[in-house]
Amino acid sequence: MGGPRFEPVRAVRAYERVVEQVEEAIESGSLSPGERLPSERELMVQFSVSRSTVREALRVLQARGLVRSRPGDPHGAEVLPFTPAALHKSMTTLARVAELSLAELVQFRMVLDSSASLLAARLRTDGQLAEMDAAVGRMRAAADHDAFVAEDVAFHDVVARASGNKLIQICTDVVRSIVLGLISEKLAAAPDKRALMRQTIEHHEEVLAAVRAGDGPLAARLTREAMYDYYADYVPAGERPALRALLE
Known part of the structure; x- marks a missing residue:
């Protein structure tokens, strides 16, 4: 039978969606260097995800050099300026x-x-x-x-x-x-x-x-x-x- 051949889809984890949206906000300029993300609790509400999902997303964003998140900081993660x-x-x-x-x-x-x-x-x-x-x-x-x-x-x-x-x-x-x-x-x-x-x-x-x-x-x-x-x-x-x- 003719027609296109499709590839199996990959299940996207919730934290990846969180990462994508934050990255898009930074790339579009909606979030600028020096600004802060909402608190973990507020991110949980906005994304409708668990605390562990938010924390995993923040770990990924920090590993990519996009934000800095300090343990115990009552404020949200800080958006970092671009570096090489x-x-x-x-x-x-x-x-x-x-x-x-x-x-x-x-x-x-x-x-x-x-x-x-x-x-x-x-x-x-x-x-x-x-x-x-x-x-x-x-x-x-x-x-x-x-x-x-x-x-x-x-x-x-x-x-x-x-x-x-x-x-x-x-x-x-x-x-x-x-x-x-x-x-x-x-x-x-x-x-x-x-x-x-x-x-x-x-x-x-x-x-x-x-x-x-x-x-x-x-x-x-x-x-x-x-x-x-x-x-x-x-x-x-x-x-x-x-x-x-x-x-x-």
Whole structure:
């Protein structure tokens, strides 16, 4: 017999409906950061559910970084401002369950960082340029690899901030930490860290010169090339064409 094929339906638990409605209220702006939800008792009445259902919904909302609920607080849970934490958790989970490959993450980082470099070359302030210069100087003076990595991160953070785009800032931070987390053991086992550090400094100096000159396309190309040089060996050979597709 023809016609559509239907999938079995999943029973939705009451607390999930509570979570959905609160999320919708936050997303629509009906609930703003700093405001409070009604008390547990009032939520029980409004949703017509048990106290355990309300508490389970609040646990889920808190785990997602949407509200903060303190035990024994007579007031309702507080709606929190947006932070990158929820995005970081979601993307980390995707990476760990292999929905996002290392190649996809690195490719996305190449896109993000090169776009940030292009915008920074055109929009950066003199103060931000001085911050980039100082970060590279501290990379040269770093006494150990950990200090070097901290200054490397600082350089990229300034470039992302100089782009003027908050979403680029958030996403670059999230993707960078996930990628570094996935290859941290391989980085720790790298045979010649000093050579790698010298190469990284050279790349940063080239990007910095392009940003200083206001040459956005050059800054973007150099950033993509630097990312490829740094990460390609950690990506399976069969997936490297996805990275090379971003090179000119």
